[in-house]
Amino acid sequence: MAMAAAGLSCWGAALGAAVGVPLLLLAAAPRIRRFVAGGRCESAARLEGKAAVITGANTGIGKETARELARRGARVIIACRDTAKGEAAAAEIRAETGNPQVVVKKLDLADTKSIREFADSFLAEEKELHILINNAGVMLCPYSKTADGFEMHLGVNHLGHFLLTFLLLERLKQSAPARIINVSSLGHHGGRIRFHDLNGEKSYNRGLAYCHSKLANVLFTRELARQLQGTKVTANALHPGSVRTELVRHSVLMTWLWRIFSFFLKTPWEGAQTSVYCAVAEELESVTGQYFSDCQPAYVSSWGRDDETAKKLWNVSCELLGIQWD
Numbered sequence: 001m002a003m004a005a006a007g008l009s010c011w012g013a014a015l016g017a018a019v020g021v022p023l024l025l026l027a028a029a030p031r032i033r034r035f036v037a038g039g040r041c042e043s044a045a046r047l048e049g050k051a052a053v054i055t056g057a058n059t060g061i062g063k064e065t066a067r068e069l070a071r072r073g074a075r076v077i078i079a080c081r082d083t084a085k086g087e088a089a090a091a092e093i094r095a096e097t098g099n100p101q102v103v104v105k106k107l108d109l110a111d112t113k114s115i116r117e118f119a120d121s122f123l124a125e126e127k128e129l130h131i132l133i134n135n136a137g138v139m140l141c142p143y144s145k146t147a148d149g150f151e152m153h154l155g156v157n158h159l160g161h162f163l164l165t166f167l168l169l170e171r172l173k174q175s176a177p178a179r180i181i182n183v184s185s186l187g188h189h190g191g192r193i194r195f196h197d198l199n200g201e202k203s204y205n206r207g208l209a210y211c212h213s214k215l216a217n218v219l220f221t222r223e224l225a226r227q228l229q230g231t232k233v234t235a236n237a238l239h240p241g242s243v244r245t246e247l248v249r250h251s252v253l254m255t256w257l258w259r260i261f262s263f264f265l266k267t268p269w270e271g272a273q274t275s276v277y278c279a280v281a282e283e284l285e286s287v288t289g290q291y292f293s294d295c296q297p298a299y300v301s302s303w304g305r306d307d308e309t310a311k312k313l314w315n316v317s318c319e320l321l322g323i324q325w326d
């Protein structure tokens, strides 16, 4: 008798959980979504007469950032490897925003020749540059090297954008006030700058290689902001959140996790909000050297606040790229 009662109460609890948990989740869903979505750029700033370059803007966060800046009236240059995809994105943005000034230029950040060609063509054709968003990125790549022999994460995420910024800096200064925005990641917390093995030739872990390159984004921003003091060009870095994009394409496991937990990820539009905020918010006019997430200042790892490492990385990057920048 007692056993039958215990069995029944077990079934009752199981049934209660089976109905109750999904109901609870359903009720909590709007709150979870609001939490996941994070901050929004509340600024109504218009950008008529302003020009912006956004790298990797044919997909994901970059594309949504381009859409938002175009909606505000900016001339937007989509800098990307795949110009056919870029043209499709540009056509979609032009049609949706009614802004005809969305153009595509070829840029492969894994090839310094392509970066120089992009810069030459940009400087010949575009007279002004007010916003540079270094957004493009790769993650979890199997070990590979760029055309110039740099490990892929370091080469694309850090060195490629370092060189691009160097080549476009005079135009930014001439157009000032201007803003440079480096899209980093929360993953920078797991990164270290391994000066003894920058190219990951002694040991390589693709997750860590991404984190190292994103720490490099934060350190580059820090030193760049210091060097730009006294000019009206600012430099800030950001974490866009965990966003439903194809960034994880190189990992089958991550692709599945991204699909399974997609409800807990930001949409690309939500992921673009902090980039847009850094690009347009009036209150950031003279804010520089900071790191943002969810449209507010965020915590930087102790490694990301190390001025000595920032300076050393700057010098080593110049050496690797064969440029003189002081």
Ligand SMILES: NC(=O)c1ccc[n+]([C@@H]2O[C@H](COP(=O)([O-])OP(=O)(O)OC[C@H]3O[C@@H](n4cnc5c(N)ncnc54)[C@H](O)[C@@H]3O)[C@@H](O)[C@H]2O)c1
Pocket (backbone or CB within 6 Å): 055, 056, 057, 058, 059, 060, 061, 062, 079, 080, 081, 107, 108, 109, 110, 111, 135, 136, 137, 138, 139, 156, 183, 184, 185, 186, 239, 240, 241, 242, 243, 244, 245, 246, 247, 248
């Ligand atoms: N998605 C996330 O959860 C997340 C989280 C933190 C940081 N980020 C950062 O956000 C940025 C945008 O990523 P996303 O999530 O939109 O991914 P995505 O893959 O949709 O976009 C990345 C873009 O970079 C471009 N790119 C890659 N290699 C390039 C190269 N050699 N030359 C030029 N362009 C190149 C791609 O073509 C693509 O357009 C990246 O810097 C990424 O590290 C994303």
